[in-house]
Amino acid sequence: MVEERNKGDIKLKQGIIFNIQRYSIHDGPGIRTTVFLKGCPLKCWWCHNPESQLLEEEIVFIKNRCIGCGTCTKVCNNSAIGINNGIIEFAHEKCIMCGKCIEVCTIGAREVAGKRVTVEYVIKEIKKDLIFYDEAGGGVTISGGEPLLQWEFLYELLVRCKEEGIHTTLDTSGFASWEVIEKLTPYIDLFLYDIKLMDDEEHVKYTGISNRIVLDNLKRLSALGKKINARIPIIPGINNGEKNIRGTGEFLSKYNVHQVNILPYHNMAKDKYGRLFKEYKLDNTIEPEMCEMLEIKNTLNGYGLNVKIGG
Ligand code: SF4
Ligand code: SF4
Known part of the structure; x- marks a missing residue:
């Protein structure tokens, strides 16, 4: 039950x-x-929101708009931007986000990813769609990044949503302390909970963190009777092998999981990595065929799970 709170x-x-x-x-x-919150403690190779990873504003450079005029390099007092044979280079660690380069780039090749906002600002935006939530049984989803990284802000946001009677969904990697998750659960109607790899070493290699906390938190949420939709990104060559799919099916079948969504890898985010001067590690990975997705679905169905292809 949502606790009584004084709005003040x-x-x-x-x-x-x-x-x-x-x-x-x-x-x-x-x-x-x-609502997409910025910042994530994971470094998944297939992340389709690389602009979500840092817990701070960052410069986005849209290369195909740049005409190589070099104006931005002249206004940067921190030597964060250079130009080499007409190609703009960027030293992220030197950037202090003063915004001068964005102001002078009149053709809009430089933008900023990230905005600092209050809970009330977000609530005001959300309330513009109240009529749709009422008519279509919708609500608010908080995604990221990993929203639990900004858990105090998230807590206030969820509380305000429930005060407005809005259905809430949290899209999460499950990587946070149980104390934080437990505090938030009364205000979350549905968890979209990522399960990536069952082998811990592989999990560390491809996401940067151990899966132990993630799996343990899912067990605890299940014990609380929370509604959980597990989401498995299917990444060819990384987690689509039979051993991992069967291991995932066996694990999920033990818990109170309402639905499993298998999400085929796509490379639509590749350009975003270039815009942030980040390396995209899956350059040669090919999207899985529908026949492979159906095979994975059938395998997971064999564990008594309700499986859907897509989100
Ligand atoms: S000012 Fe804009 S167009 Fe000119 S070099 Fe910089 S990013 Fe490119
Ligand atoms: S935001 Fe400021 S410090 Fe960062 S690259 Fe642009 S001009 Fe340089």
Whole structure:
């Protein structure tokens, strides 16, 4: 049950988001507004939101708009931007986000990813879509990045959503302390919970963290009777092998999992890595065929799971 709170108690906490997406239909039931929080402790090779990873604003460089005029290099007092044979180079660690290079780039080749906002700002945006939530059984999904990284902001946001009677979904990697998750659970109607790899060494290699906390938190949420949709990104050559799929099916079958979504890898985020001067490690990975997705679905169905291809 949602605890009684005095509205005056809600602090004007600031969080950092990188997008608010309206009319979303793949992030939970009905038509939803998805709020993307910035910052993530994982480093998944297939991450399709590389602009979500840092817990701070960052410069996005849209290479195909750049005409190589070099104006941005002249205004940067921190030598963060260089130009080499007409190609713009960027030293992220030197950037202090003063914004001067964005101001002078009149053709819009430089943008900023990330915005600091209050809970009330986000609530005001969310409430614009109240009519859709009521008519289509939708609500709000908080995604990322890993939203649990900004858990105090997330807590206030979830509390305010419940005060407005809005259905809430948390899209999470499950990587946070149990104390944090437990505090938030009364305000979360549905968990979209990522399960990536069952082998811990492989998990560390491809995501940067151990899977122990992730698996343990899922067990605990299940014991609390929370509604959980497990989401498995299917990444060819990384987690699509039979051993991992069977191991995942066996693990999930033991818990109270409402639905399993298998999400085929796609490389649509590749360009975003270039815009952030980040390396994309899956350059040669090919999207899985539908026949492979059906095979994985059948394997998981064999463990008594309700499996859907896609979000
Ligand atoms: S000012 Fe803009 S167009 Fe000119 S070099 Fe810099 S990013 Fe490219
Ligand atoms: S935001 Fe400021 S410090 Fe960062 S690259 Fe642009 S001009 Fe340089």
